[in-house]
Structure formats: structure tokens, C-alpha cells
Amino acid sequence: MFIQQEFYLWKLTYDLVIGQDFQVLHMNTEEGEVWLEKGSKWKTHVVRLKHKQINWRSELKRDVEATYEQLKNNRQLFRGGKVHLHSLYISEHPPVDEWEDITEQLPDSKIPTRLYYLSDSNKDKEKSRFYDTVGLNEPLIDQHINEQEMEAMIPYIKQQVVSQDRTQKKRMQSLFEFGKPRITYVLLMLNILIFTYVEWKGDSTSVLTLIEFGAKYNPAIISGEWWRIATSMFLHIGTLHLLMNMFALFYLGTAVEKIYGTWRFFVIYMLAGIFGGVASFMLNPHVAAGASGAIFGLFGALLYFGVQHKRLFFRTMGWNLLFIIGLNIVFGLLVPQVDNGAHMGGLIGGFLASALINMPGQKNKKLQSSAFLLYLIILGAMVFMGATSIFNGEQTLSQVQETQELNQKEAYDIVIEKTTAALDDPGEYEAELLFNRSYAYYQTEEIDRARKDLHAVIDLAPDMAEAHYNLALLYQSEGELEKAGEHAATAVDLKPDQEDFQNLNKELQ
Secondary structure (H helix, E strand, C coil): CHHHHHHHHHHHHHHHHHHCCCEEEEEECCCCEEEEEEEECCEEEEEEEEECCCCCHHHHHHHHHHHHHHHHHCHHHHCCCEEEEEEEEECCCCCCCCCCCHHHHCCCCCCCEEEEEECCCCHHHHHHHHHHHHCCCCCCCCCCCCHHHHHHHHHHHHHHHHHHHHHHHHHHHHHCCCCCCHHHHHHHHHHHHHHHHHHHHCCCCCHHHHHHHCCECHHHHHCCCCCHHHHHHHCCCCHHHHHHHHHHHHHHHHHHHHHHCHHHHHHHHHHHHHHHHHHHHHHCCCCECCCHHHHHHHHHHHHHHHHHCHHHHHHHCHHHHHHHHHHHHHHHHHCCCCCHHHHHHHHHHHHHHHHHHCCCCCCCHHHHHHHHHHHHHHHHHHHHHHHCCCCCCCCHHHHHHHHHHHHHCCCHHHHHHHHHHHCCCCHHHHHHHHHHHHHHHHHCCCHHHHHHHHHHHHHHCCCCHHHHHHHHHHHHHCCCHHHHHHHHHHHHHHCCCCHHHHHHHHHHC
């Protein structure tokens, strides 16, 4: 009789794996125990088949509870859907006492659990109940063959199941090994070489150097230098910025290029970088540079992979990836220096680019065409909103940064020229532009113009301590000590911790 139950176990397993597309989680051919799994939308059915004779309810209850705990402890393998556990016992005789209500007495009900006891007297009925519950077409199992034939067929059935299991695992593994990370290493070297060259020629943290080498500089982009959206992807602001991005590119790039292949990876990287750059143009008025948008596009590519392969995604990288993305979003919102627009733009752009080219071996013209149109529509909308400064405040902020650094480099004539041009449409930064120009005027000995600009600054921004301090210095140089003292005192009142302000105020008292 033992042979009959073993045969029944493996025929059920064969049908579920070969006929119903269940995946093998664990299989012990010697002990007669098989764990299977199949996902359907946001539901996962986990099936445990066990060939075991159980005589008493208490023994069955312990085994069911152990099975439940084992699944609960491995719950992370099935994230992404509601898990339903089905325990099937196949034996000659049922327990001598009642067993049907055992699952109702489990310690908790986080995982819905059903028990099926397929004894010789009711195995067809229990089999039908199982297939109806899971929503599968019930197979016919020929039981009219003799035990010798059953015994001869069992190794063949086992081999078919094992072979199918290996095929499934190879197919899943192949999804992560489609390509080799060639372009990733090229991009790493290119970014490092460009950074080294920029440092050799200037200072990668200098606004002027960044603008010179192609950083995202909104006024220049509006003037027609749209190529900056692409070139800014290969510039980095300081060594730490480079190291962080290259570290992320190494790990994400190799993973994404293996999944999508070389040319798909390159398309995703570039389209995501451009999308992120335009998003930064729309939302961020500062001078910006870095591969962050393109790198976040690789996150988007992995998310698209997750949409196409939900079960595998949540079993491998899913929740960890979502946590990292969420952490980066929160970090970007809390730290003002982070270009969150480029990050989120790159994430969305990478997802759309992945849908546009699709996974290797997959074609969906409707989906790909829709992704292409959506990419262009959103990109065009961001260009329009960036050019009209709807979301990013005033474009003159980057000109304030530029002229401030030009003053530090003593390029006073250029400062006067740029600030005068920017003051035709200063927006919210008129006071800052006037302040930078007043300093340039003072250094070029155009004292009257410097004084006029500083008074205009104070009228616009009476709390700007630096304007009062500079005006105090100007009046001191002209011998008007009373006026100088008034402005020095005001500067100290506004910023009492500034040592230079305190020293000048004491000197004028």
C-alpha cells in the first residue's frame, strides 16, 4: 500500500509543477515531502505535500503547527502578495480522532491555512476540495494500474519534476545573466577621467569651473545651450560626490546591464540622465552636475523589472530596493543641497525608458509606444515649465552664485556686465545682484555707484548685514565716520557673532 500513496503524491506533484506551473520551493524525494508555490496577481498559494501516516490528532496538530511556523519564518520569500498555505497529507488511513478543525486552532491567523488529508477512503474528495479552493482544473489520476507499474513509474515522475525544477531555476537565473557589464566600466572610467581633467584645469567645486565645463546652468540653457543637460551628467562636484556616485554606478550598473544587456542599459542610462537633467532644470535654479539622475534611472529600470517579474523581484531585491529608494527620497527632502528633482526625474525617466525598450526577448508595441509618447510629453512639459520658471523660482539665483564667485576671482568688469544684464529681470534676487555689483564697483573705485547700489540693497533687504558692513567700510574710507558707525552698529545688531563686524564697530565707536 505504501507504493500507492507515494505514487499518488508524485502524480499530484507532477500535475502541479508540469501542468499547473507551480514552482518548487523544496523537495525531498527520500522523505516524500514537497513544497510548491504559485503566484496569482497579489495572492500566493504555498502547497506542502507530505507522504506520512499520522495516527493521532495531536500528532497531526503538531505537524501542522510546525509547517505554519516554518512558513511564517520564511515569510520574506513571499512578499508582494497575500500568502495562503495548503497542507496536503497523503496516507493510507486518517487519524483515528477528529482532525478537520485543527487549522482553526493555530496560534495566529496571519497566514490563511487549509488542511487536506488524502487517505485511501477519501483522497479523491479531498483532492477535489483542494483544486476547487485554489481554483485549478482537477486532473484525473489513474489508480487502476498495479503496484509494479506504479513502482516503475515513480522514478520517471520524480525525474520529470526534478528536470522541470531545474529548468525553472535556470530560466529565472538567466534573467539576471542576459548581458555582461561592459558599458558600466566604460562609464566609470569616463566619469573618473573627466573629473581628473576638470580638477587639473580648475576646481570641480567652483561654480565658474562647472559652468565652463558644461554643468547645468539654467540661464545658459535658456539661451540655447541645451547640450548642458547631457554634459552635466559626466561632471561631479568634489571627490566625495564622485565617489558616492561611482560606488552606486558600479553596483547598480552591473546589475542592470546584466539584466537588460549592453545597448538597452546604455539607452536607459542616457534617457534617464536627460530626463533627470530636465527635471532639475524645471525645479532647481542652482548650478548642478552629477550622474545622480542617470543612476536613479537604474533604480527605475529595476522597478520596471519588478513590474514584469513581481514574484522574483520581491523574492530577491524587492523590499530592499524600495527601502533604498525611499531612504534617498527622504534624504533628498531633508538635505537642501541634494538635487531631488534630478533624482526623481531620473527614477521616472529610467522606468519609462525601460518600458520603451522593454525586457530582453519581450515585445509589446502598445506598451512601448505609450512609454515613448509619455516620455516625450513629460519631457516637453518640463522643458516649458523650466524655461518659464514656474517651479524653480528665479533663474537669476544661479547668476548670483556665478557673480559672487567672479568677485572672489577679481573679475570685476565681468561681474558688472553680468549683474547689469541680470537686473533687467532680477526677480526675487535683485538685492543679491545689486550687492554683488556694488562690491565690484567698490573694487574698481566707482564709489558713487557702489554707494548707490548698497543703499538700494538696504531698501530692498534691510536685514542684509553684509550690505550695512560694506556701506560702513565705504563711508569710513570717505571719512564719514558717523554714517559708518551707524551702519557698523546695524551690522552687529543683525549678526552679533561676526567678528569682522564687531571689530569694525569697536573701531568706529
